[in-house]
Amino acid sequence: MPEEKIVDDNLETTAQEFQMPSDAPLPPDPDLIDTIPQNEISVNQLANQDFPPEQNVAASEAMNAKKNQADVFGKSELLNAQQILAQTLGMKNGDRVADLGAGGGLFTLQAARLVGDQGEVYAVDIMKTSLSDIESKARMANLYNIKTVWSDIEILGATKIPEATLDYVLLVNTLFQSNDPKKMLQEATRLLKTGGKMLIIDWSDTNSKLGPHSDKRIDPNNISSQALGIRLKLEQQFIAGQYHFGLVFVK
Numbered sequence: 001m002p003e004e005k006i007v008d009d010n011l012e013t014t015a016q017e018f019q020m021p022s023d024a025p026l027p028p029d030p031d032l033i034d035t036i037p038q039n040e041i042s043v044n045q046l047a048n049q050d051f052p053p054e055q056n057v058a059a060s061e062a063m064n065a066k067k068n069q070a071d072v073f074g075k076s077e078l079l080n081a082q083q084i085l086a087q088t089l090g091m092k093n094g095d096r097v098a099d100l101g102a103g104g105g106l107f108t109l110q111a112a113r114l115v116g117d118q119g120e121v122y123a124v125d126i127m128k129t130s131l132s133d134i135e136s137k138a139r140m141a142n143l144y145n146i147k148t149v150w151s152d153i154e155i156l157g158a159t160k161i162p163e164a165t166l167d168y169v170l171l172v173n174t175l176f177q178s179n180d181p182k183k184m185l186q187e188a189t190r191l192l193k194t195g196g197k198m199l200i201i202d203w204s205d206t207n208s209k210l211g212p213h214s215d216k217r218i219d220p221n222n223i224s225s226q227a228l229g230i231r232l233k234l235e236q237q238f239i240a241g242q243y244h245f246g247l248v249f250v251k
Contacts, residue, residue: 078210079172079201079241081110088238089199089248091115095167098122098191100153100184101174105134111170112143122161124149154183159191166191172201173244175218182226189230192251198232200247201240210243220245 085091085107093116099108102123112121123134123146131148138146151159153174169188175181188198202218203211211217224234224247232249240246 078243079106081107082114084199084201084240084246085110085114088236088246089168089197091168094118096120096165097168097170098124098149098159098161098166098188099170099172100124100159100188101126101171101177102134103130103173105130105137107170107172108134108146109137109141109143111168112138112146115145117145119145121146122149122166123147124151124153124159124161126150126152153187154178154180156183156186156190159187161191163190164193166193167196168192169196169198170201171199173203175200175202175223176212176216181218181223182230185223185226185232186230189232189251194251196251197235198227198249198251200249201244204243204245206243208243220247223247 091097091111091114093114095115096119097111097115099105099111099121102108102125105123108121108123112119115121123131125131125148128150131150134146135148138144149160153159169192171184171188175184178184185198192198200223202220202223205214205217205219220237224237227234227247227249232251234247235250236246236248238246238248
């Protein structure tokens, strides 16, 4: 198969160098994954599509087999975005939301459906290809309440969203990619209004071959301690999926 370029800040290699372990789970069903640009794929996009970079070769083949992507935007085998946003968070019509490190847009698109025309969703990412992909998906799904924002969320004040105006901020499969997650927490907190909620979902520390290496996984206890230091209150800790933990903080 043709070589596929994979882009990450600290990684440059080709898809041919990746081999799936013999005991790895099968790739997601092609009817349950979103289509993303094949010429440039970031680690963050793959994480938010709910399979790790190591499996991108098989996943790409599954995505190429997709027939009707407009009907399946936002579906996932590992994370149920609609259930988490609607039931766990209580997101509703008219809310204002930012998905920081939006990747492939799994949570962005579901949030846009929930908040409706009276609400607004910001998709924030440092990868311009991710943002273009989300814009395309939004158009195909007739969602016009999504705004894309190019930003480095590790820099305090860099994200061009009015301060203290958001009801919800989402950090889904994002913190594990940072060498200093506290900076992301600070930027997310800056955007939240008083009483607003921050959702954090990241890879659990399991022995599964899915997800990042163990040394890149985030300890939820450390996140809770850092959040307390910036005056966030832990409201809920939950199992977000078979391979993910979830935390909800209130500002």
